[in-house]
Amino acid sequence: MMKTLLTITAAALTLMGCAQEAGFHNDAALPAGAAGVAADFGAATAANHQAMTNPGEATVQLGQRFAAEVDTTVTFAFNSSQLDAAAQAVLITQANWIRQFPEIRFNVYGHTDLVGSASYNKRLGLARANAVVNFLSTQGISRSRLEALVSYGETRPVIATQAPEQQNRRTVTEVSGFVKGAPMLLNGKYAEVIFREYIASAVPPTTLSTSATATLDSIQ
Template sequence: MVPARPLLIFAALTLAACADRPAGTELDPGTYGNATANNFAVQSGRIGQVEGLNNRFSTEIDPVVTFPFDSAALDAQARATIARQARWIRQFPEARFQVFGHTDLVGSAAYNEALGLRRAQAVLRELVANGVDASRLSALVSFGERQPLIVTQGRERANRRTVTEVAGFTSGRGQLLNGKYAEVIFREYVASAAAGEQSLGAEPPATTFPTD
């Protein structure tokens, strides 16, 4: 018969190890239900459709690309980020997006304004190269050095960035027609469910048995 005391000690140690975090932390990183809550906020009028879609974009995809000093060149990490942005953007053909270019505080305001614009244009071209319709990226703005994330007069990569945001909808209206937003989100849910059914419905590999 196994003594009960070692089992009690093991259980106590296990509970102590989990006491500093909620149960289920390993299963839910904290984003479960965010999309549904966001969509409900839009449908109930608490937030606008553009804001709601932009909230989803910035939550699900990194909207920021950073750059080397005094450069608008895209490195491998930047291109990978833009590719993920493009995949998300292609899911929503009704939406328009804008790219804001920023710089750090080194250099004159006029030079940084032009540099920020070049960075935004570089991201736009890469989005188009990844299959996004250029007509949906018509709003292109540069903030130059006016909105630093980190206030410093020196070089700071976090400030040398672009930010991609939802600008509106292709109809030219500030909002989609009544019921259209729900249709857009419903279409996305149906597509995700279909993908899940395909993976669940895959035929298992045939089992072979040795013969005499």
């Protein structure tokens, strides 16, 4: 009997250690969906909670996530605001991400290289920002969520050169905040996002190590 209890206790301690290594916790202060699971599990519910309680910090974190998960920049040909196939492909991935979070607003910033006058380049940068907004709107994104069209013209180059430079001829899409009056509720559509996030963040069971497998084989 004593040997059985010791075996059960040892097994329990081993499981607790594995849970700690995997980043599991049980903090009742965390929002629903984040307690008792891996630290990155329930991210959508946690984000929704934070948006309701601290929208400024939530905006920063969503902006960082957007920048990490999609390419936020498209580039243009010299003296052009036309979107080529590569730019459209990037914007389609942006639109797919944006559609998942209907409560978020975005800014589109237009830029140019340093060739030409400052006033002309500011107009060209704005034309590029408008081209991006127009394309995103064809992908089902409301223009009210892309209302801030800003042109920095030639004032913020990626590469400081007077020569034509494609990396400077660009637009950048960024999270700017939350739609005014948007309900921060776990409605059906947002619940779909949460479900997808749970599935995406789930960690598959750890496979047995080679040595453990060899041990089991020898027992069999």
